[in-house]
Amino acid sequence: MIAVVSVTGLATVQDGGRAGRMHEGVPPGGPLVPELLARANAAVRNGPGEAAIEVLGAITVAVHGPGGAILVASDDGEPHALRSGAVLRVGADRARVRYLAVRGGLDVPCVLGGRGTLLAAALGGLEGRPLQRGDAIAVGRAPERGAEPPSPPDLAAPVRVVPGPDLDRFDGAALATLLASAYTVDARSDRMGVRLAGPAVARVGSDSGVSTPMVRGAVQIPPAGMPIVLGPDHPTVGGYPVLATVVRADLGTLCARPAGAPVRFSAWTPEGASPRTRRATPGH
């Protein structure tokens, strides 16, 4: 058993996500920072998407019960063999989000194809809710996987975006504003989206009132012009126009940045992409 001794901020069980349910309105879920979840899991010889604790804040856990030591690690990659009664603290400190993984994974029920917590629907994880002091989570028996841990994301790197798909709902200056400006991460960011503060992006016309499909990484522009980049628990449809979309490989570096951290965007072009992809990209 892993017992929660104390929590500050928000701690939830998260895993690799719940793909294939978006047509039912279920967002893809998954970790805010896939690289960091994979690092914590690799340190305890789990597969990259095994269920672990994601914490925005700090959590202290204790190992309880008979048997030998339990192998526990955070995304710093250092495994700790903890005997019953031993504790480990993982704190976000200067980071936005940290992970704590256990050899064999956290044994919470698999709901609709995933073990991660979706707070909006009180679904998955531990009773669909944030972890709190006194919780006890069983340890699973996921098979050992040897994998090289990925590097942590580079928090100073520009975040690459594909322009669109709603360029027709902006004037020509909007994309230039997004790509040329310095933004910072707003403290109101959550698993639904990273809110940015900085120069407002001007839109053309008003919202149509008709919702369209959304994806993680979509840079939505609400009426006030402050971008919101959709996160793993985003609504699957939305009405705000999307000026650009963060490429999948850069979702982690964006979501790892704490409140106040700088964000710059750069335009991504599909170097070496297949002709099919080129055809799908406006301007090619």
Place this chain on the structure above:
Amino acid sequence: MLEAFGDAAWRVRLPEGAGGRAVLDRLRALPRVVDAVVTERHALVTFDPAAPPQGVEAAIEQALSAPASAVSSREHVVRVRYDGQDLAEVARAAGVSVAEAVALHAGGAYVVAAIGFLPGFAYLRGLDPRLEVPRRESPRPRVPPLSVAVAGPYSGIYPFASPGGWNVVGTALGFAAFDASAGAALALGDRVRFTPEPS
């Protein structure tokens, strides 16, 4: 035409009045499509950027040319207690009595036009035009679960307690809009009727 939506999704504009369910079913059946979402004007597929699917446009064209009878949709009858806190205001905006507003809402033949916003939340077309009122100017911080609400040309049922800007006209009874083991009760293209229950 496929529009790039990042490097891991494509979006396609659909013709007005297209049969969304047939498009959704065909797209979900394509190899390498991870997720497919169809709304009234767009279809979306997501995929691994290293392995994009093929035949997305052809699948949509086939779905649009197939006869509508090929699509299997279900009909749901949902009992509603018309006790919503915005019912009187909706009736006043429509220029009818509360009893007439209830009859208009319950008399509609609705079709699921899109799903999203929350897991299992269905955008229902078929609302009597007299009941079309805009979203509330400031959303409520908490709309109770199973609230039956209207906004613009849509009606809908909140599966969970949530912040929301729709006008609440009632409460669905004995209806699980979303179930942790079975998923969403309503699917794209399903038909929905409401029957009033005494409050």
